[in-house]
Amino acid sequence: MEQWTMVIAPLAGGLIIGLAAVGLLLLNGRIAGISNILAGLLTPQRGDGFWRLSFVLGLLAGGELLQVLYPQALNVSHPRSLGMVASAGLLVGFGARIGNGCTSGHGVCGLARRSRRSLAATATFMLSGIVTVYLTNHVL
Amino acid sequence: MKELSAFGCGFLFALGLGAAGMTQPAKIINFLDIAGNWDPSLLFVMGGAVTFGFICFPLVLRRPAPVLDDGFWLPEKKRIDFRLLSGATLFGVGWGLVGYCPGPALVSLVALTPSVWIFVIAMLAGLGSGRWFVR
Numbered sequence: 460m461e462q463w464t465m466v467i468a469p470l471a472g473g474l475i476i477g478l479a480a481v482g483l484l485l486l487n488g489r490i491a492g493i494s495n496i497l498a499g500l501l502t503p504q505r506g507d508g509f510w511r512l513s514f515v516l517g518l519l520a521g522g523e524l525l526q527v528l529y530p531q532a533l534n535v536s537h538p539r540s541l542g543m544v545a546s547a548g549l550l551v552g553f554g555a556r557i558g559n560g561c562t563s564g565h566g567v568c569g570l571a572r573r574s575r576r577s578l579a580a581t582a583t584f585m586l587s588g589i590v591t592v593y594l595t596n597h598v599l
Numbered sequence: 600m601k602e603l604s605a606f607g608c609g610f611l612f613a614l615g616l617g618a619a620g621m622t623q624p625a626k627i628i629n630f631l632d633i634a635g636n637w638d639p640s641l642l643f644v645m646g647g648a649v650t651f652g653f654i655c656f657p658l659v660l661r662r663p664a665p666v667l668d669d670g671f672w673l674p675e676k677k678r679i680d681f682r683l684l685s686g687a688t689l690f691g692v693g694w695g696l697v698g699y700c701p702g703p704a705l706v707s708l709v710a711l712t713p714s715v716w717i718f719v720i721a722m723l724a725g726l727g728s729g730r731w732f733v734r
Contacts, residue, residue: 469641469642470647472617472619472621473619473646473649475611475618476615477615477648477652479609480608481659482608483608484659486608487601487604488671489665489672490673490674493701498729501726501727509601513601513606513609514612515705516606517607517610517612517613518610521612521614521616522613522617525709526709531623533617535714539697541714544714545718547696547718548718548720549693549721550690552722552723552725552729554690554725555686555690555725555729556730556732557685557686558685558687559674559676562694566649570649571651572673580686584690584691584694587689587692588695589695591691592635592695597635
């Protein structure tokens, strides 16, 4: 059981994520970076909005299927105040916009493209995430 | 067709995130908590996704064009600058505070939990306001 949740499921999930990213590059020629796909939707250019919207709808449809087949996957309960949740959302959105990407764009696609910028970004947000969790869990 | 393929890839992406445990913020926080009850599983997620992409991306990019478009849309920036690193730093702080990054947060909207909706609305506000800083 331990091995399943710690190694096999994450590895299989990772391969599926990789497959989806390769599929979007092969078919649409696009990078599967969620924050950039969303950012483009906020200021849609002519003819550029529909594939973005479809990708987001695909994410939501996948979420629905998870909800039906494997509801534990969407276990969202976490002991954080709503103010903290809102601040975190702002930081994630703002940071991804000025840093040109998030965990998927830099962490998956960027590393797969051997981009030095993405490697720097991934190392940076991993480190600042680790420091943040250290402070919230062990210091404050 | 481009819409259909994008929908399919988004759908698959969501299933991958769910199977991998990325949609469970507690797991993300435990991964980042190297001084506590460390959960290494995110390393396997990244390992699987990046290894697969690392092998397949160059093969795909050998084609003159993707299947459904006239050319590839790839980032052109090469320089590691202050904006990239400060953005990634802020992103990591938000990620560490609640354990959501953009993809898993969107997928989790269907659970209809108020906190996820608040996160996503705030995230969209952040994405939108960041626009004034990127030009």
